[in-house]
Amino acid sequence: MKHLTSLQGSCTLVGAGPGDPDLLTLKAVKAIGAATVLLVDDLVNDEILSHARPDARIVHVGKRGGCKSTPQAFIEKLMITAVREGEHVVRLKGGDPFIFGRGGEEVEHLREAGIEAQVVNGITSGLAAVTALHVPLTHRDRAQGVVFVTGHAKTGQSSTEQPTDWRKLAAAARDARLTLVIYMGVSGAAHIQHGLLAGLPGDTPVAVVQDASLPTQRHVLSNLERMHEALSESGMGSPAIIVVGDVLRGMAAVQTERQQEVRALG
Known part of the structure; x- marks a missing residue:
């Protein structure tokens, strides 16, 4: 059952690294394990999701060059809505969020919505x-x-x-x-x-x-x-x-x- 709270949740942009699950940082593992909602890019290795809690909601929002992708505006709307509902959101990205990962755009949109996001770097x-x-x-x-x-x-x-x-x-x-x-x-x-x-x-x-x-x-x-x-x-x-x-x-x-x-x- 979804946990409801009157408190605003949180959002963390997490770099999943280049693919090898062993290259995750400890901070990334902790953030993934604490998330109630994970918005996962297409290039993230499925093995990394083993660190998620059993009741976490996992939403795949594919982003791969040359293929049909989830619109960026829709992803940002999902992030903001979930945080306002009290969820602890992790935006899980391949590589590093701030190196060609559109993390800068997402942080700006979250800030405009009154949400200060945290960022966990990954190996690009x-x-x-x-x-x-x-x-x-x-x-x-x-x-x-x-x-x-x-x-x-x-x-x-x-x-x-x-x-x-x-x-x-x-x-x-x-x-x-x-x-x-x-x-x-x-x-x-x-x-x-x-x-x-x-x-x-x-x-x-x-x-x-x-x-x-x-x-x-x-x-x-x-x-x-x-x-x-x-x-x-x-x-x-x-x-x-x-x-x-x-x-x-x-x-x-x-x-x-x-x-x-x-x-x-x-």
Whole structure:
């Protein structure tokens, strides 16, 4: 039976991480266990819901690129209504709520409704992707910083809102020695490649990682000149992370050595 209370409830945005349930933080586990209502994104591993209390109401509000999604306005309305009914709401998101998770928008809408949300960070898939390859995002000799960028334009983007300028970003990455981590870029890989080649050399290493941290994880290693071709040959699709930069050079060198050994044996 639903517990009724005259007190306003609460809302916590929780990052579920890249997929592996063992990568949840302790704070995330506690928040999930205390929730009476969970609004769950499509990319959240079902095993994570084992931490929910038995009487919690679980509502799946799918959010996956290229697929039919629950309207964002409807999700925000659900959150506000449930809190006002006294529920303890957890908005469970893949990765981190504040890195391409629309967490900022949700916090703003909740605040406008008089609700101060809490946020529990999760491991973002861009970090999990390079970790899965045993490669760092930064390196004292190869990368002085990292840029997280979306490869997917905002739906309904107006003519006054400029899309990512990949040429300028490539020049910045070259001059400042930055690693580029591109989310939601698979469908636009050819366009991204064309723009980046205007500022980065064709032999810049590129890795594409799908399902980082999960048993189904796959990756392809190439260079910027062959990025789209290699991605097409691999058959990989979304969700995947594209990593561009010199931090991958050590891994690329090992792969080249192995290919040469195979050719020599053949």
